[in-house]
Amino acid sequence: MRRKILALTGVVALLTTAACGGGDAAEKDGLTTLKIGSMPVVDTAALHLGVDQGYFEDLGIELDITNVQGGAEAIPGVVSGDFDIAFSNVTSLIVAREKDLPLKIINNAVASTGKEGKDFGGVVVPEGSSITGAKDLAGKKVAVNTLQNIGDTTVRNSVRKAGGDPEDIEFVEMAFPDMPAAVEKKQVDAAWVVEPFLTMALNDGATEVASNFVDTHESLSVAVYFTSEKFLAENPELAKSFTTAMSESQAYAQSHPEEVRRILTTYTKMDENLIEQIRLPNYPSQKDTESAQVLGELMKEDGLIDSEPNLDELYQ
Amino acid sequence: MTRTANTSPDAAVGAGANRALLGAAGVAGLLVLWEALPRIGAADPRYLPPASEVAITLGGRLGGATFWAAVGDTVAAWALGLAIAFAAAVVLGFLIGSAPRVRAFTTSTVEFLRPIPSVALIPLAILLYGTDIRSTLLLVVYAAFWQIYIQVLYGVADVDPVADQTARCYGLGRMARIRYVVWPSALPYLMTGLRLGAAVALVLTVTAQLVIGSPGLGQEIAVARSSGALDEVYALIVATGALGVLVNTGIRALERRALRWHSSVRGEAL
Numbered sequence: 001m002r003r004k005i006l007a008l009t010g011v012v013a014l015l016t017t018a019a020c021g022g023g024d025a026a027e028k029d030g031l032t033t034l035k036i037g038s039m040p041v042v043d044t045a046a047l048h049l050g051v052d053q054g055y056f057e058d059l060g061i062e063l064d065i066t067n068v069q070g071g072a073e074a075i076p077g078v079v080s081g082d083f084d085i086a087f088s089n090v091t092s093l094i095v096a097r098e099k100d101l102p103l104k105i106i107n108n109a110v111a112s113t114g115k116e117g118k119d120f121g122g123v124v125v126p127e128g129s130s131i132t133g134a135k136d137l138a139g140k141k142v143a144v145n146t147l148q149n150i151g152d153t154t155v156r157n158s159v160r161k162a163g164g165d166p167e168d169i170e171f172v173e174m175a176f177p178d179m180p181a182a183v184e185k186k187q188v189d190a191a192w193v194v195e196p197f198l199t200m201a202l203n204d205g206a207t208e209v210a211s212n213f214v215d216t217h218e219s220l221s222v223a224v225y226f227t228s229e230k231f232l233a234e235n236p237e238l239a240k241s242f243t244t245a246m247s248e249s250q251a252y253a254q255s256h257p258e259e260v261r262r263i264l265t266t267y268t269k270m271d272e273n274l275i276e277q278i279r280l281p282n283y284p285s286q287k288d289t290e291s292a293q294v295l296g297e298l299m300k301e302d303g304l305i306d307s308e309p310n311l312d313e314l315y316q
Numbered sequence: 317m318t319r320t321a322n323t324s325p326d327a328a329v330g331a332g333a334n335r336a337l338l339g340a341a342g343v344a345g346l347l348v349l350w351e352a353l354p355r356i357g358a359a360d361p362r363y364l365p366p367a368s369e370v371a372i373t374l375g376g377r378l379g380g381a382t383f384w385a386a387v388g389d390t391v392a393a394w395a396l397g398l399a400i401a402f403a404a405a406v407v408l409g410f411l412i413g414s415a416p417r418v419r420a421f422t423t424s425t426v427e428f429l430r431p432i433p434s435v436a437l438i439p440l441a442i443l444l445y446g447t448d449i450r451s452t453l454l455l456v457v458y459a460a461f462w463q464i465y466i467q468v469l470y471g472v473a474d475v476d477p478v479a480d481q482t483a484r485c486y487g488l489g490r491m492a493r494i495r496y497v498v499w500p501s502a503l504p505y506l507m508t509g510l511r512l513g514a515a516v517a518l519v520l521t522v523t524a525q526l527v528i529g530s531p532g533l534g535q536e537i538a539v540a541r542s543s544g545a546l547d548e549v550y551a552l553i554v555a556t557g558a559l560g561v562l563v564n565t566g567i568r569a570l571e572r573r574a575l576r577w578h579s580s581v582r583g584e585a586l
Contacts, residue, residue: 037447040539066447067539068529073442082446177541181363196544204362269543 031062032238037074037086040067040268042120042195043110043223044087045260046283048267050249059241070146078103078228085231085242089223090292091150091299097314098305102229104316106239107246108288110281112213112220119214120281121194121222123155124179124206126186134210135164140189143174143182150222151192153298154212161215180204195278196270203277216298217291219284232316239316253283289315365547374551383536383555390521390532390559393449397456398517402510405461409468410494410502419469430466434459434520438527452524452532459520460513467509471502504578507571514567515560522556533559 038044050056051063066083068074071092077083079101087109096103113119123142125131131140137159144151156166174182179191180201192212193201202208213220225246232239253260257280264275289311296309347367354361377383412418434455441451475498483497525534533556540548 040542066529067535068447069527069538073447073529076443077446080443080446082448175541177544180544181360200544269540269545269548271543271545274544 031057031060033062033064034084034238034242035082036063036065037068037077037083038065039070039087042260042264042268042278043281044267045263045280046109046249046253047087047225047246049253049256049259049263050245052263052266053249053252055245055248055252056242059245061238061241061245075101075103078226078231081228081230084235085225085227087223087225089150090221090295091153091304093224093226093314094292094296094299094309095304098307098309103226103314104229104232105224105226105287105314106232106243106316107225108221108250108284108286109223109225111222111284111288111291112211112216112218113279113282114214114218116211116214117208118279119211120198120279121192121211121213122198122208123158123190123192123210123212124183124198124201125190125209126183127205127207129189129207131190131209134158134162134212134215137169137190137210138164138166139168139170141170141172143172143179143188143191145174145176145192147171147173148302148304150295151212153295153302153304154216154220155192155210156302157298158210158212158215162210180206195281196274199274199278217294219282219288220291220295221284221288222281224287247285250283250285254285287315363546365550370547370550370554373547374554377548377551377555386531386533386536387555387559389530390525390534390556393452393456393525393530393532394514394518394521394563396449397453397521398460398510398514400453401457401460401513401517402464404457405464405468405509405513406506409465410472410498413469413472413502414494414498426462426465430462432458435523435527438524441524442528447529449530451528452521452530455524456517456520460517463513463516464506464509467505467512468502471505471509472498474505475501504575507574511564511567511571514563518560518563 036047038047047063047065051065056063068077068086071088074083074086074088075092075096078086085106090105093103093105110120112121123134123137131137134155137155142152142155144155152169152171155171156169159166159169172188174188174191176193176197179188179193180197182188183191183201183206184204190209191201198208213222227239260280260283261275264270265272270278292309292311292315296305296311299305300308350364350367353359354364354366412422437455437458438451441454445451445454479497479501480493483493488496521532522534522537524530525532526538527534529535529538533552537549537552537556540546540552
C-alpha cells in the first residue's frame with residue numbers, strides 16, 4: 001500500500017509538472033498494437049481467451065500483454081502512456097479517480113458469482129477454529145492482500161451484515177500465495193483469499209466462513225479494464241474496437257468454462273489438477289455501475305474516499 | 317614438497333582439484349539436507365518440496381523455450397546493465413580519482429548516494445519507464461556503479477608515488493602515465509570491482525523482474541508464485557543460483573587472464 005501511495009503521489013506530481021509520454025498506438029501488418037498491462041491470474045482469462053479466439057485480430061487489433069504485479073503499476077502505467085489499457089480492481093480505480101487521475105473504466109473483467117460459498121474469493125479459517133461465521137470475525141486478526149482496499153472493505157461489510165462489529169478487526173497485509181500456510185499454521189485467525197489459493201486452503205483443511213463479495217453485491221464487479229482519457233480522446237475508434245472484442249471475449253469465457261480452464265494452462269503456471277478444481281468467477285460483458293456504487297459507499301464509510309464516488313466520470 | 321606448494325605446478329593443480337572437490341561436497345551436503353528435511357517431516361513438503369522433486373521440475377523446464385527466453389532476458393539485462401555501470405565507473409573513476417581536488421569535492425555526495433538501496437528506486441523506475449527493460453537497467457546500473465567506482469578510486473589512489481615521480485622525471489605525459497603507471501596499479505582493484513558489481517547486478521536484475529515484472533527469470537518466479545506452483549518457484553530459484561555461480565566463475569576466469577602478470581594471480585595459477 002505504501003508503494004501504491006508513493007506511486008500515485010508520484011504520478012500526480014508528474015502530471016502537474018510535466019506533460020506525459022504519448023500512448024500512441026503502433027501499427028504493423030495492418031494490425032494496430034495495443035499495449036495491455038495485465039496480471040497472470042484467473043481474472044484475466046477472458047483477455048487471453050479473446051486473443052486465442054481471434055476476436056481482437058478480427059477487429060484489426062493485436063495485443064501486447066505485459067504482466068504487472070498489481071494496480072500500483074497498472075495505474076501509473078496507463079497514466080504515463082506505457083500501457084494503452086490495463087487491468088485493475090475497482091477500489092483502486094475509485095481511489096485514483098478521487099485523486100483526479102484521468103482514468104476511465106471501459107470493460108468489465110470479473111464479477112462475483114453471486115453464490116454464497118461458491119464464489120472465487122472468500123474468508124477462510126483454520127481447521128477447528130472457533131469462528132463459524134462472519135460475525136465471529138469481530139476483534140480477530142484477518143489477512144488481506146492489500147490494506148485499505150477491496151478485501152478489508154468487503155470483509156468489514158460481511159461482518160456488519162452478520163451483526164458483528166467490524167471496528168476492531170485487526171487486518172494484516174499478506175500476499176495471497178502466503179495465506180494458505182499462514183491459516184494452517186494459525187498465524188492469523190482468518191484470511192481473505194481468492195482463487196487458486198482459496199481452493200488450496202480448503203484442500204488443506206481450512207473452512208470457508210464468509211463470501212465477502214456476494215455479501216456486498218450479488219454481481220459485484222471486482223476488477224475491470226481501464227484506459228486514460230487521453231487515449232480515449234486520441235483513439236476513439238480503437239477504444240471502441242477493443243471494447244467490442246473484449247465484450248465478445250467475456251461472453252465466450254462466461255459460456256465456456258472448460259475453455260477458461262484450458263487457457264489458464266497457457267499463461268499461468270497453475271497445476272493442472274488445481275485448475276480443474278478452482279471456482280471460476282463470472283466474466284460479465286456489461287459494465288456494472290450499480291455494484292460499483294455500493295462498493296463506493298462502503299469505501300466512503302471506511303474513509304478510503306472523502307465523498308461519494310463520481311461514477312459518471314469513472315465509467316466511459 | 318609441501319613447503320614449496322605455492323610454486324610447484326603439481327601442488328597448485330592438486331590444491332585446485334581439492335578446492336573443487338570441497339565445493340562439490342558442500343553442494344551435495346546441502347542437497348542431502350534439502351531432500352531429508354521434508355522427507356522426515358521437519359519441513360512441510362507442500363511448502364518445501366524435496367530437492368529431487370524440484371530437480372525433476374527444473375529438468376522439465378530445461379527443455380522448454382519459455383525458460384531459455386527468460387534466461388536470455390535476464391542475462392541480456394544483466395550484461396547491459398553491468399557494461400554501462402562498468403564503463404561509467406571506469407571513466408569517472410579515472411577522471412575524478414586522478415584529480416584530488418575534484419575527488420575531495422565529490423566525496424560527500426558519493427557517500428550520500430552510495431548507501432541508497434537500489435530497490436528503494438523501484439517506484440521511481442516504474443514511474444519513469446514502466447515495466448520496460450530501462451527500469452531494470454536503472455536499478456542494475458545504480459547498484460553496480462558504486463561497487464566498481466569506489467574500487468577504481470582506491471586503485472587510482474594506490475599508485476606508487478615513486479613510480480609516478482619516476483615517470484614524471486622521464487617526461488611521460490598525462491595520458492602515458494595513466495597508461496603505464498596508473499592503469500596497471502588500478503587494474504586489480506578494477507577487477508575486484510567488476511566481480512562485486514557483477515554479482516550485485518545479477519541480484520538487482522532478478523529483483524527488478526520479480527517486483528516490477530519486466531521479462532526474465534524474476535518474472536517467471538513471480539508468475540509461478542501467483543499460480544501457487546511452489547515446485548516451479550524453487551526450480552527457478554535454483555536456476556537463478558546456478559546462473560550466479562556461472563557469472564562468478566566467468567568473471568574469475570577473466571580476472572585471472574587480465575591479471576596474469578600480477579603477483580596475486582601469478583602464485584596460484586601457474
